Amino acid sequence: MAKVLVVTSGKGGVGKTTSTAALGAALAQAGRSVVVVDFDVGLRNLDLVMGAERRVVFDLINVIQGDARLPQALIRDKRIETLHLLPASQTRDKDALTQEGVARVIAELKEKFDWVICDSPAGIEKGAMLAMRNADIAVVVTNPEVSSVRDSDRIIGMLDAKTARAENGERIEKHLLVTRYHPARAARGEMLKVDDVLEILSIPLLGIIPESEDVLRSSNIGAPVTLHAPESAPARAYFDAAKRLQGETLPIAVPEERRGLMSKLFGRRVA
Amino acid sequence: MNLFGFLKPRPSAPVARERLQILLAHERAISGGSDLMATLKEEIIGVIAKHFPLEREKVQVKLDRGDAYSTLEIDIEVPSLSKAHPGNGSSGGAKLAAP
Ligand SMILES: Nc1ncnc2c1ncn2[C@@H]1O[C@H](COP(=O)(O)OP(=O)(O)OP(=O)(O)O)[C@@H](O)[C@H]1O
Ligand SMILES: [Mg+2]
Numbered sequence: 001m002a003k004v005l006v007v008t009s010g011k012g013g014v015g016k017t018t019s020t021a022a023l024g025a026a027l028a029q030a031g032r033s034v035v036v037v038d039f040d041v042g043l044r045n046l047d048l049v050m051g052a053e054r055r056v057v058f059d060l061i062n063v064i065q066g067d068a069r070l071p072q073a074l075i076r077d078k079r080i081e082t083l084h085l086l087p088a089s090q091t092r093d094k095d096a097l098t099q100e101g102v103a104r105v106i107a108e109l110k111e112k113f114d115w116v117i118c119d120s121p122a123g124i125e126k127g128a129m130l131a132m133r134n135a136d137i138a139v140v141v142t143n144p145e146v147s148s149v150r151d152s153d154r155i156i157g158m159l160d161a162k163t164a165r166a167e168n169g170e171r172i173e174k175h176l177l178v179t180r181y182h183p184a185r186a187a188r189g190e191m192l193k194v195d196d197v198l199e200i201l202s203i204p205l206l207g208i209i210p211e212s213e214d215v216l217r218s219s220n221i222g223a224p225v226t227l228h229a230p231e232s233a234p235a236r237a238y239f240d241a242a243k244r245l246q247g248e249t250l251p252i253a254v255p256e257e258r259r260g261l262m263s264k265l266f267g268r269r270v271a
Numbered sequence: 272m273n274l275f276g277f278l279k280p281r282p283s284a285p286v287a288r289e290r291l292q293i294l295l296a297h298e299r300a301i302s303g304g305s306d307l308m309a310t311l312k313e314e315i316i317g318v319i320a321k322h323f324p325l326e327r328e329k330v331q332v333k334l335d336r337g338d339a340y341s342t343l344e345i346d347i348e349v350p351s352l353s354k355a356h357p358g359n360g361s362s363g364g365a366k367l368a369a370p
């Protein structure tokens with residue numbers, strides 16, 4: 001059975017698009033067939049992070065409005081056969097996204113793929129609502145920082161009230177993904193600890209993604225971090241998170257960057 | 272005691288944690304609150320309607336949240352009762368202060 005997953009957060013810039021690309025790629029690297037769907041109409045970025053920006057011809061809104069058929073809009077990844085992208089429109093109006101249209105496209109995607117992963121726009125408006133609307137599973141991306149935690153709490157409330165599953169009296173599976181985590185800062189009491197965030201939001205933890213240069217480097221190149229730097233700390237954390245999504249139970253490690261002696265001695269200021 | 276302890280800034284994460292816990296408890300109560308008010312209103316209508324003919328639109332239930340206490344305001348307008356119960360007004364208002 002196909003699963004629909006939404007990557008959401010409320011707050012902007014916390015790592016939704018990065019996580020959509022990395023989790024989608026990790027699942028595809030494990031042999032699943034995956035489509036990542038960009039819901040950020042007008043501010044699409046998933047194509048860029050996936051390195052497919054020059055291959056976009058049709059988009060989600062074209063499909064909804066009947067200007068293109070779904071197979072014409074889907075872009076297959078050049079590196080992983082089973083990974084696909086359905087881009088958002090960069091020019092159209094957000095209002096072109098309708099609840100019925102989105103439901104129709106998601107239903108069609110569910111027939112073709114094992115995983116349909118929806119990259120939500122920031123905010124709690126229509127775009128974010130439509131991205132979560134048909135989800136079976138939600139990954140709530142949170143930075144260990146007050147405003148992000150507060151917005152995540154709000155989004156969790158919306159997941160329990162406004163999704164199709166919630167309206168039918170069914171449960172929606174929710175997972176917390178803590179991203180941009182600095183273990184050293186948390187240890188020094190400068191940043192919320194993962195345990196604090198977990199206690200406040202009280203949904204199960206999917207993983208802890210450290211703040212890392214490898215994420216930036218990968219997005220510069222246009223590759224999910226699990227593809228470009230599979231040995232890096234963030235990639236390993238995303239691989240584990242993808243395994244947990246598929247039902248595996250693994251211990252959650254607080255990630256450590258592998259660092260040399262010099263950066264250990266002087267890294268505090270430099271890193 | 273660490274001799275140079277005063278050089279270190281006080282960890283701010285525990286403050287963040289505490290502020291969030293207080294704030295979110297409040298915000299969750301508000302978002303759950305709209306439901307609570309609707310339920311309360313239905314139950315009040317049920318009780319009053321047993322004794323008076325009542326129009327639903329004439330029943331107002333409102334919660335004003337304050338720092339020290341909140342006010343639950345219930346305003347029920349019932350048809351003139353002057354014949355049946357002389358001396359009673361036609362509109363009954365009740366204000367309760369909830370800590
Ligand atoms: N673990 C990480 N380490 C370092 N940088 C990161 C990490 N995760 C995300 N970033 C960077 O943070 C920025 C925002 O990330 P991203 O675009 O994924 O967030 P978003 O939640 O999708 O934002 P928006 O709400 O605008 O859609 C990007 O520059 C990205 O490279
Ligand atoms: Mg994004």
